[in-house]
Amino acid sequence: MKANCWYGKKDMRVENVPDPKILNAHDCIVRITSTAICGSDLHLYNGFNPAMQPGDIVGHEFMGEVVEVGKSVQKLKVGDRVTVPFPISCGSCLSCQRNLFSVCENSNPNAAMAEELWGHSPAGLFGYSHLLGGYPGGQAEYARVPYADVGPLKIPSELDDEQVLFLTDILPTGYMAAEQCDIQRGDTVAVWGCGPVGQFAILSAFLLGAERVIGIDRFEYRLRMARETCKAETLNYAENDVHHALMEMTGGRGPDAVIDASGMESHGLGLAGAYDRAKQAMMLETDRAVALRQAIMAVRNGGVVSVPGVYAGFIDKFPMGSVMNRSLTIKTGQTHVQRYHHHLLERIQKGEIDPTFIITHRLRLDEAPHAYQVFNDKQDECMKVVLKP
Amino acid sequence: MATQEARHARGPDRRQQPRSWDDGGHRGNGQAGDERLSRALGWFSIGLGLAELTAPNAVARLIGIPEDDSNRRMLRAFGMRELANGVGILAQPRESGWMWARVGGDLMDLAFLGNNLRSDEAQPNRIAAAAAAVAGVTALDVLCGQRMGQDGGEAQGTGANRLWSRHIDVRQTVAINRKPEEIYSFWRDFRNLPQFMSHLERVDVQDDRRSHWVAKAPAGRTVEWDAEVTEDQPNQRLCWRSLERADVDNSGEVRFERAPGDRGTILRVEMRYTPPGGIFGAIGAKLFGEEPQMQVRDDLRRLKQVLETGEVTVAEGSMAITHPAQAWAPHTQPAHTQPADSGR
Ligand SMILES: NC(=O)c1ccc[n+]([C@@H]2O[C@H](COP(=O)([O-])OP(=O)(O)OC[C@H]3O[C@@H](n4cnc5c(N)ncnc54)[C@H](O)[C@@H]3O)[C@@H](O)[C@H]2O)c1
């Protein structure tokens, strides 16, 4: 089959690889009909994960048709159409039983490696390095899906791929980011990053009762979408002092909750940005945290800092004093997709959410390397790429 | 989740990933960079190891710890570990087992950034600068680990003692979301052990107390022994030991504790191996492949998987050793990639 493989920093190649096979009795094989590129994939593309190996198949936002099931699979059958959550979860450990699917205790076969870095291992993820299991990803024609009775969500035939594809990751991610904010009527929420996750976080914040949502980015076309489609107020951080502007907008109190939807590659201007880039280059810090620091400093006393943005290692100059003295709450995590996707599917069916508005590029799987470049460099007003195998 | 008592070097057998993903002539341009990184880390390990072995005082001063006897001993032991790692990396630059031994510990952070080394702008002196920065942390980490071990009052010995001991002692624990009764009866039927103990080929049960064990040994050989149950408190505690004329003297104890809040069972395992060849056998086993702590920790992780999910978790690109009990025949591993011209 064809698959998009990582070969190094900014080096993706579509290659022919052997088809996946059922390895365990609870596995199924999915023939992929649509797959997307995520902002998280850009962290791999830009070489921020050392546990990638040349030839690794990437991609974790995919859906398709079940073409084979292992002998212990009960809920799925050949021919079912499914979306596949990006965390791989066993469904029977303590974490899974508590709906903390992305920290499943059993699904990372390389748990020892993750334990060294993080103390404990989270769940394995599709196409997201050997640190998280070494599972081949879904930017391919076929994928093996472990624990097939736990992850995949059956999709009714009247919905088309584009309406449901983002149930695999970014729609639940934006939703969980907003849910973590514990939004009360009348709240103001500020969102750093108006990429796909940021857009869905804005949308979800309104759904959950926020009165004002402020989207922050530097790309005008992304801010425009936040403004026009998602009804947020916007702030261009290249043109404004973000902290100052937010204080102005909130009477000096600060937003009730803040969402960092930009992650470890957040971009900084001026001294703070230079500081992080230098430290990263000197290998004294792994993750840049410009947006996160800014968000912490801006949120009101007693507010919530919700972090869907991905971090991998260590950051410097973490304002713990601000967190502690001002009674802040930090909530974060890879999304527990299985906790949200039923509910969000219902909302899509009822027409309350239509996630298709973020799709700007529809390309063939063959064009994946080009698509990465366009998405990464924000060319051609790219917001979200969907690939067709 | 499995925890381990102390961390030290892992041998080359551990964490080998199927190499098939980038077999043969299809190496990306990351390859040269990979090797450069491997070598740099290898030499760094050796440099640090030698410094710690020969000049522990200077190293201690450098990282700001008291130059007392126990610290000197610790630094020397640490130096041995570094040396073993370094030699391993340099001897087999493509064998990621050693790399991960290096990286898996405190250098993970460095490795994250190490990816930058793949690019053309790689500057070796930067590697050295960052490596030096990490070195102090690494040593401190070992020191802390040792201190904590001592505070616990457990007679596990220092790194140095462990290295020179005639026995290999392993203590591991894991929390399993199943009742003690269920885990006990699974374990009590020794024939089940090879399902999760990767070094066991099979166990034949002879009667209620006696069994015959066959285990894999380095270089494709096997070792065998008869064992007997020495204590059996159903659902609580089970002990066994090998009988006379065993190839490898060993004994084990497993305790099944109900976890608080009805959250399954906390399983505690203690095993002791006395490899043939006495002290040198024990050292050899540690330096050349067998890493009992890691092995048992991984075994318990697999036990948890089997009992909670009914299967051992595998991924095609997993670096974890796959288990013979798994239906993962070598031919199902992805072979090397070819250029994308033909379809499925
Ligand atoms: N938690 C999860 O499970 C999960 C799931 C999917 C994505 N993510 C993460 O969410 C983040 C966003 O994903 P995406 O797909 O929207 O990616 P994206 O790269 O398209 O969007 C990131 C946006 O952040 C903006 N940004 C950068 N620096 C900023 C700053 N200092 N202030 C404000 N905005 C800034 C960028 O301009 C960009 O528009 C990534 O880190 C991704 O890894 C997490």
Ligand SMILES: [Zn+2]
């Ligand atoms: Zn994602």
Ligand SMILES: [Zn+2]
């Ligand atoms: Zn689980």
